Amino acid sequence: MDHSMYAARRTRVIEALRAAGGGVAVLATAPERQRNADNHHPFRHDSSFYYLSGFAEPESWLVLTSTGRSLLFCRPRDAERELWDGYRLGPEAAPGELGVDEAHPISRLDDELPPLLNGQPGVWFPFGGSQEVPRRVTQWLDTVRSHERMGWIMPTQQRDLNSLVDEMRLxxxxxxxxxxxxxxxxxxxxxxxxxxxxxxxxxxxxxxxxxxxxxxxxxxxxxxxxxxxxxxxxxxxxxxxxxxxxxxxxxxxxxxxxxxxxxxxxxxxxxxxxxxxxxxxxxxxxxxxxxxxxxxxxxxxxxxxxxxxxxxxxxxxxxxxxxxxxxxxxxxxxxxxxxxxxxxxxxxxxxxxxxxxxxxxxxxxxxxxxxxxxxxxxxxxxxxxxxxxxxxxxxxxxxxxxxxxxxxxxxxxxxxxxxxxxxxxxxxxxxxxxxxxxxxxxxxxxxxxxxxxxxx
Missing domain, CATH: 3.90.230.10 (Creatinase/methionine aminopeptidase superfamily)
Structure with missing residues (x-):
């Protein structure tokens, strides 16, 4: 798949972040939903996440910064799970396949986001969707606040990413x-x-x-x-x-x-x-x-x-x-x-x-x-x-x-x-x-x- 169009869409979001005063945009794909016992409903990615990434795997997050960085957090390769559930792209291959600047295992999300938010004017995420995203944002902001004695600067704004992406999708x-x-x-x-x-x-x-x-x-x-x-x-x-x-x-x-x-x-x-x-x-x-x-x-x-x-x-x-x-x-x-x-x-x-x-x-x-x-x-x-x-x-x-x-x-x-x-x-x-x-x-x-x- 040619992922240049997804990179172009990410660039448009980054430019919109700059025009709005800067910040970090955070977007998660949809969660997997258990149907019963060990069976899940068929997975369907979040639409805006897919619109900006072209990536259809679960347990994935996309982060864009007004400084121009694009980061993907996704599941690592796992031979045992891939035997049961199918192939995973993995963070090592993601930059080359998806055109993002860098990719990390999903387990690194909570470690990487607080430093990224340090000194930023605001954090952008979709309002009105899954409560997991605002919960995680609050957690990261609490970490930034706990480092204020060390000189970290707390973002002062939380803004709706839908206001930028929805107009593009229209x-x-x-x-x-x-x-x-x-x-x-x-x-x-x-x-x-x-x-x-x-x-x-x-x-x-x-x-x-x-x-x-x-x-x-x-x-x-x-x-x-x-x-x-x-x-x-x-x-x-x-x-x-x-x-x-x-x-x-x-x-x-x-x-x-x-x-x-x-x-x-x-x-x-x-x-x-x-x-x-x-x-x-x-x-x-x-x-x-x-x-x-x-x-x-x-x-x-x-x-x-x-x-x-x-x-x-x-x-x-x-x-x-x-x-x-x-x-x-x-x-x-x-x-x-x-x-x-x-x-x-x-x-x-x-x-x-x-x-x-x-x-x-x-x-x-x-x-x-x-x-x-x-x-x-x-x-x-x-x-x-x-x-x-x-x-x-x-x-x-x-x-x-x-x-x-x-x-x-x-x-x-x-x-x-x-x-x-x-x-x-x-x-x-x-x-x-x-x-x-x-x-x-x-x-x-x-x-x-x-x-x-x-x-x-």
Whole structure:
């Protein structure tokens, strides 16, 4: 692997440390998690740690100093453990393989960090994550303080490293986009496989198995998150996990699933009729969600705000809810009234997208930190004063995912009951607008019906 891009990212962090007054940045990878007895959950590295190091082994720490040093602390080579658990890089090989200035056994971490912090203006580490990092930082600072009689100087600041790294991660380079396009391609083909496989009588977990098979068959490491395969009424549960419910003729099946490829996530949702053909009410609401997504896609372009796509989708959905009678004009008023009072949230209660990258809900501010707060709708039927949504720029990657979810209620005609629909694609902002990376899986109702008809 060419690790020059990771070295370039570390250099950017070091330059940001200098611009902010100096200091030492400390970042740990994720801990291993025991599943039961002597068995562990599959290890997955911390995303920011990997973003700066390209190193995927557990028990590792990265240290960057504003003086320009990069240090890795990792597990030493161990023939016995490598026999059981696999090859380790080791500190001797790490500088040459990873491009860091120096590497040490992880056992040296507590010895090396206090001298590094001596005389530094501050220490940077990710706030809000594992409590192990701030615990260790406090321990090192206590050691520095205990040496003050010997002339050591205590850092006076503790600062959030996320404020530097998250903004870098928000903008994807061509290497990252290539991985994300491949992840989206694999996931789209998995959705196609699932549509072709699904039929009345099979169960949600069987459809999930088809997704997982295609992920691994095409080289993905596995799912980027727990796959949602929701049949019938289960589609109205937003974070439903694939269970054992049977797919039934006349119902819809909602699949929200994406693979992880090269450590980057994809996130796709498709909704299709189990028997291969939408009913009249299903088709009416499905076409409405398609129109809402098209409006959101058109609003996703450089210079637009992150929330513009959401409000474009909300406007289309709200008009459709009035036209179908799911929201009555007598009770809810005009289109503007429905939006202002957030009456649409009865059937559409989530946002229209999130950042995507190394994490499914990726790093990056959603609000513009450079602009003054403004009075704006809060999306809950009220108003609040907050920073405006940030401007979209080329290289940002986000999902676009409107939906509608209709649960039974006395004032809802039965023909709409248990209809849950979401359509989600992965979009990269380009100079001209946005590119939908995940359209390898059909979206339009006629295309879905044709695919399922050919599979029968």
């Amino acid at each position: 903008f994807k380079d061509e290497h990252e986009l290539a991985l994300m396009r491949r992840a989206a391609q694999i996931s789209a083909q998995a959705h196609v496989r699932a549509m072709r496989f699904a039929r009345p009588g099979c169960r949600e977990y069987e459809v999930e198995a088809e997704l997982l098979h295609e992920f691994r068959r095409q080289g993905a490491s596995g799912p980027a998150y727990g796959s949602i395969v929701a049949a019938g009424r289960n589609a109205c549960v937003l974070h439903y996990e694939a269970g054992d419910a049977p797919l039934q003729a006349g119902e819809l099946c909602l699949i929200d699933a994406g693979c992880e490829y090269g450590s980057y996530a994809s996130d796709i949702t498709r909704t299709f009729p189990v028997n291969g053909r939408f009913s009249g009410p299903q088709r009416e609401l499905y076409d409405l969600v398609v129109a809402a997504q098209e409006a959101a896609v058109a609003a996703t372009r450089p210079g637009a705000r992150k929330q513009d796509g959401h409000w474009a989708a909300v406007r289309v959905l709200s008009q459709g809810l009035l036209d179908t009678g799911l929201l009555s004009r007598d009770a809810h008023g005009s289109l503007d009234d429905v939006i202002e009072r957030a009456a649409y949230r009865r059937y559409y209660m989530h946002g229209t997208g999130h950042w995507l990258g190394l994490d499914v809900h990726d790093a990056g501010d959603y609000l513009s930190q450079a602009e003054a707060p403004v009075d704006q709708p809060d999306g809950m039927g009220g108003r609040r004063t907050s920073k405006p949504s940030r401007l979209l720029l080329p290289g940002m990657v986000l999902t676009i995912e409107p939906g509608l979810y209709v649960r039974p209620a006395p004032d809802v005609p039965e023909r709409w009951w248990h209809i849950g629909i979401r359509i989600e694609d992965d979009a990269v902002v380009t100079a001209e607008g946005c590119e939908l990376m995940s359209r390898g899986a059909p979206v339009r109702a006629d295309e879905i019906e044709a695919l399922m008809r050919d599979a029968r």
